[in-house]
Amino acid sequence: MNFDFSEDQKLLQKTARDFLEEHSPLSVCRAVLESDQPYARDLWKSAAELGWLGTVIPEEFGGAGFGALELAVIAEEVGRALAPIPFSSSVYMATEALLLAGSPEQKQKHLPRLAAGESIGTFALAEKPGQNAAEAVETRFERGRLSGSKLPVPDGDVADFAVVAARTGKGVSLVLADLGADGVEARALASFDPSRSQARLRFENAPAELLGGEGEGAALAERLLDRAAVLMAFEQLGGAARAFEITKEFTLGRYAFGRPIASFQVLKHRLADLWCDIELTRSNCYYGAWALSNDEDELGSAACIARIAACDTFAAMSEDMIQMHGGVGYTWEYDCHLFYRRAKWLSAVLGNPSSWKHKLIDRLRARPA
Numbered sequence: 001m002n003f004d005f006s007e008d009q010k011l012l013q014k015t016a017r018d019f020l021e022e023h024s025p026l027s028v029c030r031a032v033l034e035s036d037q038p039y040a041r042d043l044w045k046s047a048a049e050l051g052w053l054g055t056v057i058p059e060e061f062g063g064a065g066f067g068a069l070e071l072a073v074i075a076e077e078v079g080r081a082l083a084p085i086p087f088s089s090s091v092y093m094a095t096e097a098l099l100l101a102g103s104p105e106q107k108q109k110h111l112p113r114l115a116a117g118e119s120i121g122t123f124a125l126a127e128k129p130g131q132n133a134a135e136a137v138e139t140r141f142e143r144g145r146l147s148g149s150k151l152p153v154p155d156g157d158v159a160d161f162a163v164v165a166a167r168t169g170k171g172v173s174l175v176l177a178d179l180g181a182d183g184v185e186a187r188a189l190a191s192f193d194p195s196r197s198q199a200r201l202r203f204e205n206a207p208a209e210l211l212g213g214e215g216e217g218a219a220l221a222e223r224l225l226d227r228a229a230v231l232m233a234f235e236q237l238g239g240a241a242r243a244f245e246i247t248k249e250f251t252l253g254r255y256a257f258g259r260p261i262a263s264f265q266v267l268k269h270r271l272a273d274l275w276c277d278i279e280l281t282r283s284n285c286y287y288g289a290w291a292l293s294n295d296e297d298e299l300g301s302a303a304c305i306a307r308i309a310a311c312d313t314f315a316a317m318s319e320d321m322i323q324m325h326g327g328v329g330y331t332w333e334y335d336c337h338l339f340y341r342r343a344k345w346l347s348a349v350l351g352n353p354s355s356w357k358h359k360l361i362d363r364l365r366a367r368p369a
Contacts, residue, residue, distance in 0.1 A: 048117025094121020
């Protein structure tokens with residue numbers, strides 16, 4: 001069985017990498033982090049013009065009409081560049097939610113604007129830090145009105161609408177809420193990675209509409225998180241691979257006692273271990289991408305495996321990146337902290353790795369013997 005990407009998909013990935021190397025060097029991420037701007041607006045506009053925001057959106061709704069594999073290779077390059085744009089929130093979550101459960105009218109209203117970059121979406125599930133289960137939702141949706149609060153919501157301060165998990169008479173449901181409507185308050189929260197924002201959303205009798213069937217929200221949220229986990233794993237893989245390349249070049253170019261520090265056994269062996277971790281994570285991501293494109297039955301476990309591996313690998317790589325740079329690795333001027341911040345942000349946004357490990361165990365136990 002061949003899990004590799006096709007030549008066309010590899011060409012798409014190379015095109016994305018070349019573009020981001022030119023238009024989104026790490027200085028762009030740093031510029032957003034050090035300023036008050038929540039994301040790089042010019043880069044977001046370019047991503048829309050290149051068709052990345054509408055990768056999986058059908059052509060009838062203004063998208064490119066590609067599949068999950070094409071989106072996966074773009075996600076890896078977005079992660080590699082530490083692109084400071086609300087890509088994951090709008091593309092992996094809001095767009096995917098509409099494709100999974102949206103009515104024809106909802107798709108026609110939102111998908112063309114998402115593909116064109118004219119609208120930003122997000123997914124609001126958690127109501128307190130650490131929450132990652134739809135069953136704990138207390139926000140209410142009754143008679144077309146939404147009340148409650150959500151935090152942290154990734155990119156909630158810049159989003160135009162949110163897919164919100166709310167409790168209805170038949171259980172948990174998903175609803176669409178316009179974040180510019182009366183009764184909605186969005187407040188930016190302090191983020192560990194200021195180049196990717198998060199917010200608290202408050203709804204006070206705000207207008208909203210049902211997305212999918214009433215009472216189907218828990219199942220839809222689980223499917224949505226699984227799909228987003230695979231795509232975000234590719235983003236984490238890209239970040240880890242880029243951190244490894246920068247660290248390798250630094251250790252090859254820095255000399256101590258007349259030789260590159262990369263030649264010292266303790267660093268040489270650690271670099272080899274990290275390379276193996278990244279390649280194993282790549283295999284897990286490829287398995288997740290295959291499941292996302294071909295076999296819904298395998299997606300549950302594949303998403304957990306990809307998510308756990310990607311979180312652990314990016315975290316380890318970003319930490320060792322700082323240590324292998326020595327004293328300068330801890331300074332603001334070097335880019336190590338950019339990777340460390342992004343690794344921490346991505347590992348928390350869909351629920352921490354521990355919650356995904358428990359989810360994997362539960363799913364494996366539920367399988368037929």
